[in-house]
Amino acid sequence: MTARILVLGGAHIDRRGRISGATTPGASNPGSWMAEPGGGAFNAARALSRLGHSVRLITPRGGDAAGESVAQAAIDAGIDDRPFVFLDRATPSYTAILERDGNLVIALADMDLYRLFTPRRLRVSSVRNALDETDLILTDANLPAETLAAICKAANDRNIPVAAIAISPAKVVRFSAILPQLDFLFMNTAEATALTGWRADTTAEWPALLRAKGLKAGIVTNGGDPVVAFNGDESALLAPPPLDHVADVTGAGDAATAGFLDAVIAHQPLAEALRQAVACAAITLQATNATAANLSRAVLEQHMKLVPPAENLS
Numbered sequence: 001m002t003a004r005i006l007v008l009g010g011a012h013i014d015r016r017g018r019i020s021g022a023t024t025p026g027a028s029n030p031g032s033w034m035a036e037p038g039g040g041a042f043n044a045a046r047a048l049s050r051l052g053h054s055v056r057l058i059t060p061r062g063g064d065a066a067g068e069s070v071a072q073a074a075i076d077a078g079i080d081d082r083p084f085v086f087l088d089r090a091t092p093s094y095t096a097i098l099e100r101d102g103n104l105v106i107a108l109a110d111m112d113l114y115r116l117f118t119p120r121r122l123r124v125s126s127v128r129n130a131l132d133e134t135d136l137i138l139t140d141a142n143l144p145a146e147t148l149a150a151i152c153k154a155a156n157d158r159n160i161p162v163a164a165i166a167i168s169p170a171k172v173v174r175f176s177a178i179l180p181q182l183d184f185l186f187m188n189t190a191e192a193t194a195l196t197g198w199r200a201d202t203t204a205e206w207p208a209l210l211r212a213k214g215l216k217a218g219i220v221t222n223g224g225d226p227v228v229a230f231n232g233d234e235s236a237l238l239a240p241p242p243l244d245h246v247a248d249v250t251g252a253g254d255a256a257t258a259g260f261l262d263a264v265i266a267h268q269p270l271a272e273a274l275r276q277a278v279a280c281a282a283i284t285l286q287a288t289n290a291t292a293a294n295l296s297r298a299v300l301e302q303h304m305k306l307v308p309p310a311e312n313l314s
Helices: 040-050 065-076 112-116 119-123 125-132 145-157 169-181 189-196 203-211 252-265 270-285 297-304
Strands: 004-008 012-019 031-038 054-058 060-062 084-086 093-098 104-110 136-140 162-165 184-188 217-222 225-231 234-238
Touching (some): 004 040, 012 065, 031 040, 040 065, 040 136, 040 162, 040 252, 054 125, 060 065, 060 112, 084 112, 119 125, 119 145, 136 252, 145 162, 162 252, 169 184, 169 189, 184 189, 184 252, 189 203, 189 217, 203 217, 203 225, 203 234, 217 252, 217 270, 225 270
Parallel strands (some): 004 054, 004 136, 012 093, 060 084, 136 162, 162 184, 184 217
Antiparallel strands (some): 012 031, 093 104, 225 234
16 A cells, blocks of 8 residues: 655755774774765655655755755655755755764764744645645654644644654654654654653653653664554564664664554554564665665565564553
């Protein structure tokens, strides 16, 4: 089953430098460098498109080479790209320095352009038409809190479900006032902690803590440790199978978002949606980029065979 999905969120340039030896602070470190289009919502959008859904992307972008790179990546993934282009501005970017084992040393997020995606942008006729022609909205916390609230209102007025990606502990709090209006929120344990003000002793505790804040459904990931999903009164827990090789952890959570939503669209049970989320994340973890260019329905079905059953907690 396929759906029309409208994506309103981050689509920018991700730059990652990886130190090749032991990290020496305050000095020049040998290493390698890569840059590619990224952003939480955009990564998930490309995965959803590769799984056969009709995806439309609306996001602010600069009139520069980075913006053209994002546009080309959208085209390559089969996305209907409809950006707001600000010719005198730079496309947002995220620059990270990683240690040899992939742990983050420091990062710089130049995301100022997203402030220009104000609620009034939702009143533009092309955006109103896009809202009227979609089955699901996907957004992320790169956008201002007032814009996220306006997106939820527009969606609720049209009876359209809204899914959201937390992005970071600092940004996820932009959803605090509108948690009851979200249908799904995808986050890791650090983001869940920032949202609830409490760190769960066990993964299984997250659904109760998040429900207490008004959230109806979501996923909490924790790297290679167990992941939990909940929807209403249901909750499920799954320990991801170990991988022989992890190329890059970037984008794994966004892929999990796409896998979970794809299963929800197909009316799969919560436990199966969680399994599919884990399978999509595993495919991306083994790719050198933030999204797996080889992702397809057939590849996903093969990886699903490697994912164990989820444990129903309720």
